[in-house]
Amino acid sequence: MSAYSTHHQHIEVLPREQRVAFLTCHDKVRLVTEALAPLGFYVDAISSYDTDHFGTFSREVERRGSAHDTALEKARLACSLGGARYGLGSEGSFGRDPHLGWMPWDYEILCLWDDHLQYPIFAVAGSGATNYAQAEVDSLQAADAFMQRVRFPEHALILGRPAEPWFRKGVRDPDWLREQLQWLLARQPKVWLETDMRAHLNPLRQGVIREAAEQLAKHLKSCCPSCQAPGFVVVRSEPGLLCSSCGLSTPLATAHIRECPACRHQERSTVTRLANPGNCEHCNP
Ligand SMILES: [Zn+2]
Numbered sequence: 131m132s133a134y135s136t137h138h139q140h141i142e143v144l145p146r147e148q149r150v151a152f153l154t155c156h157d158k159v160r161l162v163t164e165a166l167a168p169l170g171f172y173v174d175a176i177s178s179y180d181t182d183h184f185g186t187f188s189r190e191v192e193r194r195g196s197a198h199d200t201a202l203e204k205a206r207l208a209c210s211l212g213g214a215r216y217g218l219g220s221e222g223s224f225g226r227d228p229h230l231g232w233m234p235w236d237y238e239i240l241c242l243w244d245d246h247l248q249y250p251i252f253a254v255a256g257s258g259a260t261n262y263a264q265a266e267v268d269s270l271q272a273a274d275a276f277m278q279r280v281r282f283p284e285h286a287l288i289l290g291r292p293a294e295p296w297f298r299k300g301v302r303d304p305d306w307l308r309e310q311l312q313w314l315l316a317r318q319p320k321v322w323l324e325t326d327m328r329a330h331l332n333p334l335r336q337g338v339i340r341e342a343a344e345q346l347a348k349h350l351k352s353c354c355p356s357c358q359a360p361g362f363v364v365v366r367s368e369p370g371l372l373c374s375s376c377g378l379s380t381p382l383a384t385a386h387i388r389e390c391p392a393c394r395h396q397e398r399s400t401v402t403r404l405a406n407p408g409n410c411e412h413c414n415p
Pocket residue numbers: 354355356357358359390391392393394395
């Protein structure tokens with residue numbers, strides 16, 4: 131009996147001691163190893179390829195596809211560069227929070243590509259715990275306030291814009307930065323500062339990547355009842371769960387649809403309980 135067989139009947143098809151090639155320049159291997167090692171995956175960094183070709187946060191290189199597409203492209207490239215059955219790609223993106231829509235939000239995507247069965251498994255983690263920010267400062271005081279807000283120097287900064295001669299990424303030395311700012315602000319009214327979001331310089335992002343890896347491990351433990359491939363997870367939910375008080379439908383999920391990313395087999399499971407009136411638009415408008 132495997133360790134997971136109580137929850138997942140088909141776990142024995144998961145490979146043992148399989149190598150995963152991870153395309154990363156930014157020291158992310160340690161962030162995913164803990165989650166993937168118990169499943170028998172050994173993560174091996176492929177650092178010979180400059181992932182900045184896929185786009186940079188600081189916009190010297192624009193990302194061409196969506197974050198999902200980019201993660202998949204990286205995972206497939208990792209397979210071919212690393213000569214491994216499994217390839218891992220990671221991509222972060224920063225947008226607005228899904229609740230109120232005005233807080234900065236960090237989305238971290240991991241994609242595991244199985245080159246043998248030719249299909250991807252995606253995992254996503256999102257968090258409002260991000261220091262993603264930009265500012266145009268006109269004084270040392272304003273710069274200091276920004277540095278404090280974005281947790282510099284624990285998190286690195288970028289000085290200037292890509293086209294400016296003083297553009298510098300990965301700034302971690304407060305004395306050096308203040309000296310540069312003093313010199314620049316004596317010659318021009320404003321200087322651009324922004325957070326360096328590369329994972330190795332951003333501990334907050336590292337935490338969200340760890341969460342995505344845990345999510346990926348969960349997905350890997352759930353196997354398709356039809357073809358036994360790992361990654362059989364909920365791909366969408368149908369709203370309309372009935373209210374326990376008035377009997378009308380609520381925005382809560384009344385059914386979940388699971389789909390196999392390898393053979394596309396689907397299963398629909400209905401939620402058997404009723405919704406709390408607190409979630410009902412009629413009872414609790
Ligand atoms: Zn399947």
